[in-house]
Amino acid sequence: xxxxxxxxxxxxxxPATVPFKGPEAIERERGRAFRVRLGxxxxxxxxxxxxxxxxxxxxxxxxxYGDPDxxxxxxxxxxxxxxxxxxxxxxxxxxxxxxxxxxxxxxAGTPVVTSHGGxxxxxxxxxxxxxxxxxxxxxxDHNDLEALAAAVRxxxxxxxxxxxxxxxxxxxxERAALEAFMTALPPRCLLILDEAYIDFAPAAxxxxxxxxxxxxxxxxxFSKAHGxxxxxxxxxxxxxxxxxALDRIRNHFGVNRIAQAGALASLREQDFVAGVVQAVAAGRxxxxxxxxxxxxxxxxxxxxxxxxxxxxxxRALCLLERLETHGVFVRxxxxxxxxxxxRVTVGTPAERACFAERLAVALAxxxxx
Amino acid sequence: xxxxxxxxxxxxxxPATVPFKGPEAIERERGRAFRVRLGxxxxxxxxxxxxxxxxxxxxxxxxxYGDPDxxxxxxxxxxxxxxxxxxxxxxxxxxxxxxxxxxxxxxAGTPVVTSHGGxxxxxxxxxxxxxxxxxxxxxxDHNDLEALAAAVRxxxxxxxxxxxxxxxxxxxxERAALEAFMTALPPRCLLILDEAYIDFAPAAxxxxxxxxxxxxxxxxxFSKAHGxxxxxxxxxxxxxxxxxALDRIRNHFGVNRIAQAGALASLREQDFVAGVVQAVAAGRxxxxxxxxxxxxxxxxxxxxxxxxxxxxxxRALCLLERLETHGVFVRxxxxxxxxxxxRVTVGTPAERACFAERLAVALAxxxxx
Numbered sequence: 001x002x003x004x005x006x007x008x009x010x011x012x013x014x015p016a017t018v019p020f021k022g023p024e025a026i027e028r029e030r031g032r033a034f035r036v037r038l039g040x041x042x043x044x045x046x047x048x049x050x051x052x053x054x055x056x057x058x059x060x061x062x063x064x065y066g067d068p069d070x071x072x073x074x075x076x077x078x079x080x081x082x083x084x085x086x087x088x089x090x091x092x093x094x095x096x097x098x099x100x101x102x103x104x105x106x107x108a109g110t111p112v113v114t115s116h117g118g119x120x121x122x123x124x125x126x127x128x129x130x131x132x133x134x135x136x137x138x139x140x141d142h143n144d145l146e147a148l149a150a151a152v153r154x155x156x157x158x159x160x161x162x163x164x165x166x167x168x169x170x171x172x173x174e175r176a177a178l179e180a181f182m183t184a185l186p187p188r189c190l191l192i193l194d195e196a197y198i199d200f201a202p203a204a205x206x207x208x209x210x211x212x213x214x215x216x217x218x219x220x221x222f223s224k225a226h227g228x229x230x231x232x233x234x235x236x237x238x239x240x241x242x243x244x245a246l247d248r249i250r251n252h253f254g255v256n257r258i259a260q261a262g263a264l265a266s267l268r269e270q271d272f273v274a275g276v277v278q279a280v281a282a283g284r285x286x287x288x289x290x291x292x293x294x295x296x297x298x299x300x301x302x303x304x305x306x307x308x309x310x311x312x313x314x315r316a317l318c319l320l321e322r323l324e325t326h327g328v329f330v331r332x333x334x335x336x337x338x339x340x341x342x343r344v345t346v347g348t349p350a351e352r353a354c355f356a357e358r359l360a361v362a363l364a365x366x367x368x369x
Numbered sequence: 370x371x372x373x374x375x376x377x378x379x380x381x382x383x384p385a386t387v388p389f390k391g392p393e394a395i396e397r398e399r400g401r402a403f404r405v406r407l408g409x410x411x412x413x414x415x416x417x418x419x420x421x422x423x424x425x426x427x428x429x430x431x432x433x434y435g436d437p438d439x440x441x442x443x444x445x446x447x448x449x450x451x452x453x454x455x456x457x458x459x460x461x462x463x464x465x466x467x468x469x470x471x472x473x474x475x476x477a478g479t480p481v482v483t484s485h486g487g488x489x490x491x492x493x494x495x496x497x498x499x500x501x502x503x504x505x506x507x508x509x510d511h512n513d514l515e516a517l518a519a520a521v522r523x524x525x526x527x528x529x530x531x532x533x534x535x536x537x538x539x540x541x542x543e544r545a546a547l548e549a550f551m552t553a554l555p556p557r558c559l560l561i562l563d564e565a566y567i568d569f570a571p572a573a574x575x576x577x578x579x580x581x582x583x584x585x586x587x588x589x590x591f592s593k594a595h596g597x598x599x600x601x602x603x604x605x606x607x608x609x610x611x612x613x614a615l616d617r618i619r620n621h622f623g624v625n626r627i628a629q630a631g632a633l634a635s636l637r638e639q640d641f642v643a644g645v646v647q648a649v650a651a652g653r654x655x656x657x658x659x660x661x662x663x664x665x666x667x668x669x670x671x672x673x674x675x676x677x678x679x680x681x682x683x684r685a686l687c688l689l690e691r692l693e694t695h696g697v698f699v700r701x702x703x704x705x706x707x708x709x710x711x712r713v714t715v716g717t718p719a720e721r722a723c724f725a726e727r728l729a730v731a732l733a734x735x736x737x738x
Contacts (some may be wrong), residue, residue, distance in 0.1 A: 043432045
């Protein structure tokens with residue numbers, strides 16, 4: 001039977017696209033596993049021992065649903081950030097929270113502002129709810145705050161996305177610029193401030209957390225510095241009324257029990273996280289020196305990855321493919337002008353040594369052609 | 370600043386409601402933990418040792434995102450059900466998949482058919498996407514298949530929900546009745562066949578899996594017989610075009626790595642699952658005998674819980690509250706006439722003994738007033 005499916009007009013018209021092809025899918029196409037996996041900005045430095053212990057303990061009670069309110073974790077996060085539990089919304093990673101906030105604010109045709117070449121999963125959600133993306137070019141490989149604010153006013157967008165530090169560039173803006181940007185936004189516009197990489201950033205790249213301005217919705221995650229990407233847990237810090245709106249639509253039992261336990265334990269291990277941040281900084285310096293030695297410029301980074309400038313989109317693509325052949329998984333941003341770069345996650349020293357060796361060979365190969 | 374939030378009209382109008390108050394929230398209100406937790410239909414019989422080992426091993430690589438395609442698990446599920454991987458969609462529990470399918474088919478004002486007093490989370494999603502619920506009364510504590518099909522035709526619903534075996538009643542329909550129901554549905558109506566409890570059901574309560582009819586979307590879970598509720602993993606079995614539609618909107622990295630590993634391992638432990646099913650059947654018999662001894666009727670059940678008939682909604686509510694006072698967590702269906710029952714999950718023998726003792730005391734107390 002080939003009945004026509006009763007899809008909504010919106011969903012029926014969506015393209016068959018995914019935000020990212022997973023490294024496993026690339027491995028299946030290649031027919032073998034990658035030697036080093038440096039393309040998904042996953043932590044090379046594992047999880048805190050206490051988080052590991054808490055997660056293993058939670059496996060022992062995995063027959064129980066997790067607390068749908070995540071009360072214990074939300075209380076700990078609230079205390080840490082100087083807000084109330086009512087100003088924290090948990091989600092199965094920032095990705096889920098982005099989808100919820102888009103759903104809460106975007107209907108068919110709603111204009112939404114982001115940077116051209118910014119986070120694909122945000123764009124996926126905007127398209128998925130029928131929004132119209134207004135994509136603002138990067139300026140000198142930084143989010144162009146003035147142009148983003150101007151676009152918001154021009155198209156009357158109720159939602160604007162800013163990653164700070166940014167992905168895929170790694171660059172960041174400092175407090176004064178961010179505050180000026182927030183001030184420049186009209187009253188009826190929510191700012192998604194995606195701070196997935198904030199743990200790696202200098203203190204200056206940071207506006208202190210406050211929920212006084214209900215327009216600012218911060219997104220944080222345990223996927224990066226805390227090393228828990230596979231557990232799927234992140235949170236939004238926002239005004240109470242924003243959290244209430246998300247509560248009316250979220251998947252209430254969606255944040256798994258093991259992730260909640262691990263996050264709570266990891267939050268108490270700030271020394272571990274500080275050690276990861278230090279190790280990542282050393283890795284970034286290593287990458288910068290390596291790239292310099294091989295004649296590649298790098299973008300400044302306040303994240304756990306470095307964008308290396310291959311000079312052109314075509315050369316970056318060749319390099320990416322050559323690296324894949326050599327068993328190295330990295331990513332290339334999809335959109336010009338950032339597509340001239342490869343984005344390389346900071347690995348362990350051993351992973352970086354492997355990458356360094358393969359990168360040199362790959363560059364020699366593509367330049368010999 | 371009290372800016373008005375730029376919510377969609379739909380989300381702005383939603384009530385501040387949740388599908389279920391979590392047992393943890395009730396415990397916080399009571400000021401102490403429950404002695405026995407028999408209200409959420411969680412498994413009392415844990416997880417397979419191999420699943421436990423796989424999950425603990427996966428904690429060791431939790432810094433990596435899970436495969437967004439879940440390819441290995443989907444292949445195993447496809448082999449098990451005699452379908453292709455393209456006919457399996459993974460989700461963070463059936464709850465997430467219900468939300469996705471509602472999103473794919475329901476716009477503002479879309480009529481959706483379900484049983485009055487059926488699964489609250491499905492209703493939550495329908496309201497959340499602006500659908501209009503057409504709720505069909507149960508008949509003799511069973512889903513009324515004829516009335517459901519008639520309602521679909523009458524309101525021209527593109528979506529109908531049926532849990533078989535049913536929650537919160539525990540009752541079920543057999544193959545011939547289910548097939549007649551499917552036949553009676555118009556071509557452009559998707560049936561969500563929620564089979565969360567199918568592992569506990571007799572073989573007769575079952576239409577063999579087939580994706581030949583693109584209208585039938587089955588939902589399965591690892592939360593019940595496999596004991597992995599806290600891991601958050603379920604799946605839909607559906608025609609390829611339905612899975613494609615969900616792929617265009619789902620949270621691609623949303624199913625966590627530990628759950629994927631655990632589910633794959635658990636799937637291979639059919640002896641363990643069979644043992645759980647046997648233990649649950651013994652527990653149901655125990656509950657039936659207990660209820661009979663205490664003068665309560667029970668509804669027939671093909672699930673891991675038993676609905677005990679307290680005679681009236683008021684008496685069931687008294688009983689529920691009294692049991693809470695005694696440290697026993699059970700649920701009462703929210704809607705008449707099912708609200709005359711308490712729904713009690715099959716516990717371990719020790720949990721059942723505790724429940725039996727408290728139930729007898731609670732009944733004596735409420736009847737003495």
